[in-house]
Each structure stands twice: as C-alpha cells, then as structure tokens.
Amino acid sequence: MAGAQSKRRLVLGFAATAAAMFGFGYLLVPLYAVFCRVTGFNQVGGADAVASTVAPEMSRTVTMQFDSNVRDDLPWAFRPLQSSIAVHPGQLVQVAFEASNSSDRAIIGQAVASYAPQGASAYVRKVQCFCFSTQTLAPHEVRRMPVLFMIDPSLPKEVSTLTLSYTFFYVGASASPLGRGT
Amino acid sequence: MQALPKQTAEPSTHQARGLVRWLTSTNHKEIGTLYLCFSVAMFLVGGIMALLIRAELFEPGLQFLRPELFNQLTTLHGLIMVFGAVMPALVGFANWQLPMMLGASDMAFPRLNNFSFWLLPPAALLLVTSFLAPGGAAAAGWTLYAPLSVQMGPGMDMTIFAIHLLGISSILGAINIVVTILKCRAPGMRLMKMPMFAWTWLATGFLLIAVMPVLAADVTMLLTDRHFGTHFFNPAGGGDPVLWQHIFWFFGHPEVYILILPAFGMISAVIPTFSRKPLFGYHSMVMATMLIAIVSFLVWGHHMFTVGMGLGAQLFFMYATLLVAVPTGVKIFNWLGTMWEGSLSFETPMLFAVGFIFVFLVGGVTGVMCAMAAVDVQLQDSYYVVAHFHYTMVAGALFAIFAATYYWLPKWTGHMYDETLGKWHFWLSIVFFNMTFFVMFFLGIAGMPRRIPDYPLQFADFNMIASIGAAGFGLTQLLFLYIVLKCVRGGKPATAQVWDGAVGLEWTLPSPAPKHTFLTPPVIE
Numbered sequence: 181m182a183g184a185q186s187k188r189r190l191v192l193g194f195a196a197t198a199a200a201m202f203g204f205g206y207l208l209v210p211l212y213a214v215f216c217r218v219t220g221f222n223q224v225g226g227a228d229a230v231a232s233t234v235a236p237e238m239s240r241t242v243t244m245q246f247d248s249n250v251r252d253d254l255p256w257a258f259r260p261l262q263s264s265i266a267v268h269p270g271q272l273v274q275v276a277f278e279a280s281n282s283s284d285r286a287i288i289g290q291a292v293a294s295y296a297p298q299g300a301s302a303y304v305r306k307v308q309c310f311c312f313s314t315q316t317l318a319p320h321e322v323r324r325m326p327v328l329f330m331i332d333p334s335l336p337k338e339v340s341t342l343t344l345s346y347t348f349f350y351v352g353a354s355a356s357p358l359g360r361g362t
Numbered sequence: 363m364q365a366l367p368k369q370t371a372e373p374s375t376h377q378a379r380g381l382v383r384w385l386t387s388t389n390h391k392e393i394g395t396l397y398l399c400f401s402v403a404m405f406l407v408g409g410i411m412a413l414l415i416r417a418e419l420f421e422p423g424l425q426f427l428r429p430e431l432f433n434q435l436t437t438l439h440g441l442i443m444v445f446g447a448v449m450p451a452l453v454g455f456a457n458w459q460l461p462m463m464l465g466a467s468d469m470a471f472p473r474l475n476n477f478s479f480w481l482l483p484p485a486a487l488l489l490v491t492s493f494l495a496p497g498g499a500a501a502a503g504w505t506l507y508a509p510l511s512v513q514m515g516p517g518m519d520m521t522i523f524a525i526h527l528l529g530i531s532s533i534l535g536a537i538n539i540v541v542t543i544l545k546c547r548a549p550g551m552r553l554m555k556m557p558m559f560a561w562t563w564l565a566t567g568f569l570l571i572a573v574m575p576v577l578a579a580d581v582t583m584l585l586t587d588r589h590f591g592t593h594f595f596n597p598a599g600g601g602d603p604v605l606w607q608h609i610f611w612f613f614g615h616p617e618v619y620i621l622i623l624p625a626f627g628m629i630s631a632v633i634p635t636f637s638r639k640p641l642f643g644y645h646s647m648v649m650a651t652m653l654i655a656i657v658s659f660l661v662w663g664h665h666m667f668t669v670g671m672g673l674g675a676q677l678f679f680m681y682a683t684l685l686v687a688v689p690t691g692v693k694i695f696n697w698l699g700t701m702w703e704g705s706l707s708f709e710t711p712m713l714f715a716v717g718f719i720f721v722f723l724v725g726g727v728t729g730v731m732c733a734m735a736a737v738d739v740q741l742q743d744s745y746y747v748v749a750h751f752h753y754t755m756v757a758g759a760l761f762a763i764f765a766a767t768y769y770w771l772p773k774w775t776g777h778m779y780d781e782t783l784g785k786w787h788f789w790l791s792i793v794f795f796n797m798t799f800f801v802m803f804f805l806g807i808a809g810m811p812r813r814i815p816d817y818p819l820q821f822a823d824f825n826m827i828a829s830i831g832a833a834g835f836g837l838t839q840l841l842f843l844y845i846v847l848k849c850v851r852g853g854k855p856a857t858a859q860v861w862d863g864a865v866g867l868e869w870t871l872p873s874p875a876p877k878h879t880f881l882t883p884p885v886i887e
Contacts, residue, residue, distance in 0.1 A: 187470055187545050194537040198575045205579025208609050209594060 236271035237333050243267075244331070247345035248277060254350040255283040256317065261324070269333040276324050277310065279348065281317035286354035290314045296343040303332040304344060311346060316354045385480070388472035389877060390457045391774075396479050397454030402843065404446030404486060409836050411439040416798075416832040418815050419825050432815035433501035434517070438489060440504025441521065444621065445528045446486055448759050452624040453478075453535050455766055456563050458774065460539065462868035462875060463557050465548025465884045470541040478534040485527035492520040503813055505614065508595035508606035512587050519588070522581045529574045536570035539563055548867070550886030554648070557866055558641060561648050562627030565655040569616045569623075572659075577613040580606065604669050611662035619658045621755060623651060625762030626693055629715050631866070632765050633697050636712035637704030638863035643696040650689035650696075657686050667738045676735040683733035690726055694719060709861070710784030714765035717792045721761065725753030728803065743813075746806025749799045757795055764791070764842065771846065772860045776874030777853030783845045790838040797831030 244267045246260035261276045281287055291311040295301045306312075310325035317323060331342070378386055387393060415435050418427045427435070457475065461468055469475045492499040497515025500506065511518055543564050547556070583594040584606070593599025595606045634641045641647065663671060663679035671679075697719055708716070728750040732738050741747060764787075772778050801824040810821045817825065856873040867886075871879050 183545065187541055190541050190545060191471070191537055194540065194571050198533050198537075198571050201572050201575035202579050205576040205609060205612075206583070208576075208612065209583075209605060212605065212608055 234270045234330070234333065236268045238268055240269055240337075241266050242269060242331055242335065242339070243341045244273075245341065245343040246275065246277075247343055249345065249347040251347065251349050254287065254289055254348055256281055256287070256289060256348060258346070258348050267331055269331045269335055272307070272328065272330050274326055274328050276326050277346065278322065278324050279315065279317060280322040281320060284319045286316060286318050288314050288316045288351040288354050289348045290351050291346045291348050294345050294347070296345070297339065300339070300342050303335040303339075304342065305330045305332055314351050386476070388468070388476050390461050390469045390472065390475065391875065391877060393469075393475050393479050394454045394457030394459075395774075397450045397457060397482075400479070400482055400486070401447050401451035401454060404442050404450070405839070407486075407490065408439050408442040408447055409839060411435045411442070413832060413836050415439065416829040419817070420829040421826070422817055422819055422822050424816055427815060429815045430498060430501060433503075433813060434493065434499040436813050437500050437503055437506075438493075441500075441524075442486075442489060443755070444504065444617070445525070445532075446482075446489070448621050448755065448763070449528075449532060450482060451763050452563075452566070452621070452759075453532075453539070455559075455624065455628070455763070455770075456535075456539050459770065459868060460542055460560060460563065461546070462871060462879055463560060463866055464543065464546065464551055465867050465880050465886065466542060466546035467878065467881050467883075469538050470546050471538050474534055474538050478531045478538065481527050481531035481534075485524040485531070488520045488524040488527070492517040492524075495520060505607075505610055506581070506584070507610075508584065508587070508603045509597075511584055511606075512595055519585065522585050525581050526578060529578045532570050533574050536567040536574075540567035540571070543567070548880065548883040548886055551867075554645070555886070557627070558630035558644070558647055558651075559624065559627035562623040562630075562651050565651050566620050566623045569620050569655055569658065573613040573616040573620075576609060577617075580609040580613065583609075604666070607666050607669060608662070611665045612659075614665065615662045616655075616658040618751070618754070619654055621759045623654065625718075625759045626651065628762045628766035628769075629697060629718055630693075632711045632715040632769050633700050634865070635769070635861050635863040636707050636709060636715070637701045638706075639700055639704045640865070641696070642699035642702070643692070646692055647696050650692040653689040654686060657682060657689075661686065664733055664735075664738070667735045668742045680733055680735045684730065687726065687730055694723060694726075705863075709768070710779070710781060710788055711765045711769035713785065713788040714761050714768065717788060718758065718761040718765060721753055721757030721792070721795065724800075725750060725758055728753065740809075741806060743811055744806035745802040745810045745812055748812050749802035749806060752799045752802075756799070757792075761791070764788075767846065769861075770868075771849055772856035773868060773871070773873050773875055775850050775853075776856055777849050778856050778860075779845050779849035779853065783841065783848075787838060787841050787845060790841070791835065794831045794834035794838055798828050798835055799831075801825075801827050801831075 243264055245264040246262060248258045248260055250256050250258045256279055258277065258279045261278055265273065265275065267273050279289070293301070293306075293309070293311050295304060306327060306329045308326065308328040310327065315323070315325070327344075329344075335342075377383065384392065384396060387396070414427065415432065418425055418432055457469065460466070489499070495515060495517040497517055499517040500511070500514060500521040502511040502514060502518070506518075506521070543556070543560050583592065586592040587594050587596060587601070593601040595601045595603050597603065630641055630647060660682045661679060663675055664683045667676055667679070697715075701716075706712070728746070732741055732747060732750055768779060768784055805821055805824050805828075808821065810817055858872050859869045860873060861869075867880075867884055868875070870884065
C-alpha cells in the first residue's frame, strides 16, 4: 500500500537523521575549534602563559626583592634563599625558597603571594610556583621550593624595584586532609 | 498494514490478561496509560528526593545527609524529573490524545510504541539502583559536567547507560509521533487545521530526533573517556572540559523546549474550551512554536556565560536568547486574547491553565534576566537559577500536565473527577509552589549557591520557608493521586463532549473512549 510505503520512507529518513545527529555530536568536537579559529569568534584576550617569542630587554634591569612570612599558628621556618636579584624584563628567572617544619607532626601549609608596589602582580608572570598548591611537610622536613617567573616587558619604565612576598598559612594536619585549621 | 482501515479490519477480540496484556499491548491508549503511570511513579520518586534535599536545607548545618549523598540526590532528582517524570508524561498524553485528535486509528507504529515504552523501566531501575553502587549514584549534577563526571564511581556508568536507554526510547517515540502526525491524519485534517497540541508535538518530535542523539554522543564520549583511554574532556590528554558543556547544552537547551512545547499545546487546548471561544491567533501560534523550536538551537551558550567566553560570543548568545521572549510573548498574549471577552468558567483544568500563565510568566521574565550576560555572572549557579527553572518546569510543564489531566481524564475514564478536591489541589499547589520557589529568587540574588548542603546563617529564614512549602507541595500531590484514582474507580458519568465549550475530534467519541477508535476515519467538513 502506498500509505505504508511512504510511512516506511519517512521512518527511515528520521532514523538516518538520528544516526547523523549522533555523528554530529562527535563532529562538534573539531567543529568548535575550527569555527573559533576561522572566525576568531572566541578570542578571550591573551593567555597568561609566557610567549616564547618575548626577547629579554637587556638594556633594562629591575631589582627583584624577596620576602617571607609565616603566620603564628604554623610552626615552620620559611626564608628566601636570595634576598634580591637583578632581572631583565622578559628574562625567565628561577629562584628558590626554603621551608622547614620544626614540629613533630606532618603539617599542610599554603603560601599566598603579595607584591609591592601595589598592582605589580600583573607584571610578575609566575610559570611555576610552590604557591600553586598546598605543601605538606613531614616532621622536621626541610624543603627547597622553586619559583619560575618572568617580569613582563610592559612593566612601566619608572618602576625599578619590585618585591615579591610570600606568607605561609596553616591549612591542616596532614592526617586529615579535609581538616580545617584556624 | 492499516493505511485504509475498513470495517472488515476489525481488531480481534482476543485480549491478553494481567501483566501480559500490558507487556504486549500495542494499543495507543493502553501505552499512553503505561507512560502516565510510569511518570507518576517517577514523579513520586523524584519528589521524595526533593523532600530529602529540602529537609537537609531546612536549617543551616548538616543534619540528615552526608554532602556526598546530598549531591547524589540533587543529581538524580534532576535526571528523574526531566527524563522519568515530565517527558514520559508528555509522551503519554501524545499517545492517548494524538490519534483521537487527528482521527487516526492508532499510532503509526504500534509495536515500536510498545518497545519505546518498555525501554523506560530498565532505565529507571538503573538510575534508582545506582545509589547502591560503590561510591553511590552520579553526583555531578544532572548536567554531568566533566571533569567531575569522568572521575566518579560506577554509579556514573549506570547513569550513562540509563541515559542511552532513555534516549533511544525518546527518539523512537518521537519518530512514531511525528510519522503519526504527518501520515495518519484523517482525510480533511489539513496541517493548518490540526489542534495546537499536535503542532507543538510535531515541533517537539523534530527537536527530539535532532538533539537526543547529540546527548547520546556526549555521554558516549564520557564513557570512553572513563574506560577506554580517550581524552575528549581530559586536559591532560589534550581534551577540554568546557567541550562537555558545549555539547551538553547543544542538547540541553532544545531539551527544555521539548519539555515545555507540548505543555503550550495542552494550555492551547484548555483555554479556548473554558473561554468558549476558538484559540486567538492560531496561525501566529503555529509560527511561534516553530520559531521557538528553531531558535532553541542557537542559544545554548547562555548556560555557559562564565566559562571564559569571548565578548562576541556572549553578545550573540545574549541577543539570541532575548529573541526567544518574542514568540513566547506571542503565545502568552494569544492565550490572554482567547480569554478576552470569553464566557469564562473556572473548572480545575482552567484554574491550572490560568495559574500556568501566571507562574510561567514569572519563570519567563526571570529567564530574560538570566539571559543578560552581565547579570548572569552574578546569578550563575545560584538559587536564582534554581527558582527560574522550577518556575518554568514545575509551574510550566507540570501545571500544564495537571490541567491536561483534569481536562481529558473524564474522556479516558468516563467519569468526572471530584471538582471540589480538584480545586483544592490547584490552590494548595499554587500557594505551596510559590512558597517554595519564590523565596529562592531572593536567596539567589543574595548569593546562595546551588547544590551545596549547607549555607550561612543569613539564608536560614528563607530556606525554612522554602522547605515548609516543599513539604506542603509534596503532600498536595498525594491529593492529586487520590483524585485520579477516585476518578478511575467511579464518579459522575461524563458525557461525550464532557465540557460544553470543548471542540475537537476526541470529544465526538463516547466517554470513556473505547479501546479502538476511528477505525473508519471520521469525516471532517
């Protein structure tokens, strides 16, 4: 019968559509990337990464000072291994800090960075830092921790000295990682 | 083989009994009943989860639930209500009503119809029993955002398989409904003569066929990410968690219109009957339905304004979303135009329909606020969003389903329901609904995040009000269950037309509608 045949054609068409849409779901994976690359539709500013093309500004030198603090309830000693260095903007630099746990228990701490002068944080591009995650120190453990950073060449000319300061906060005893101190 | 049913094509009188009857039924009315019973059962399961959530949120602090279980409950509440309660209810109505409204003898593919229903109970079983899996049920929210959903226990796999089953069921059901609408109408039932319910289901059917497979692809990627070493959503392997959101919401936004469009069709049937006037602006209603369906593909990004989207994309999605308010507004004004100078009477279906317009409008207008990209940054993932989508889904889809149930129940059972109790059901529902969800707008603007089992003290009073409202709303639905069961068992006999303002083919049939109807296509002048 003609009716049954046209129904069958229709249902095959819909089944094919459904199958094609399943494939389209997978096609969306490259499609979004291609669409955004071709149209430039979704440019969310520049990434915070260090561009490999940045050339160090050898003519200019900035003094970078380091400072460290520990909150009272954290029985740690914490100090920078260099109090200040001279850096060219655009140059990738590595410095190190040292923390030691003077207590008899394992403790989790978290470092928080602050900068002087105010607003300098926009120009200190940290690539790697111990402050990106919590640090767990075993009893009496001493640990050297690196910071890899670059000073952005767009730093205003009149700024010749920057200070990077870390404060270590008590997070908890490491036996219960979810425990909240203070 | 039923293209031109003649009197000789009388179905056999053989009737299986008991469970076998329901397992093997290919009758659209019986399958419709199955869908609706399944939906009620899931509505109760999802409702109990909601009440547990509200019990935990009654006071600040952790009282009854571990946070992990709380997250599982919010996740499963969403999944079960969307895929287990509202969608099957809408398909149940399509099964019962579309053949009767269009003058067809049954759905286009009765056996497929049976199959698409019986896929649902195993899916529901998978979802509910996933609580017993190690690590419990899925707890990443009903949106199953990666990378959290990549990391969870086997409960997530059960959810993924349940979604596959539900998706297949929906696609098959949608194909059946669309073919029925396109090919099985009685001679003379031209497309532009169809009831709005058929039009809205036509649009919904197309949406389902287009987007359910995309969800299936999305959860399949999730499954292979979890077990087969792909990295669609894992940045460590070159994937992107935000990709999950893009694909999910490409499905998800059409999905919310899938839930609401048939509800629009139901309201478009109820309001003219109790206004005793034809639907105002039928053509614009059809156009608005199609426009909503098309635009729904272009607005998924408004769920993701805060993922770090560029300004151009934010503006595009914002304007496209605001555009949805235009056809929706057309519908609201057409309903008001239908009521204008009509001979109104307010039986329970009409109460729910008018209540629907009021509360859905609240849901729609707050949706416009959420659509503003700049405002949404504050509202994203707060209780404001929870209130907004419950105003559209509960007060929208669910109230329309209630209206349609009271409207067509006499036709199905042959008895009138208890009008007094029906009115009680409406008034208690609308009061408790608003008590539950209106305060959530304030909570959301004040910054209370969703999906967290605890909250600061300043949110305590509003949360207490919401929890009391939720308990009242939940208990009120037991009244609904009682009214329906009472109506099934007996009551004042219903006439064929049931409502004196009712117009349409289904009202030319006797009440209760016999098992087989329109074996000979009706004559439409």
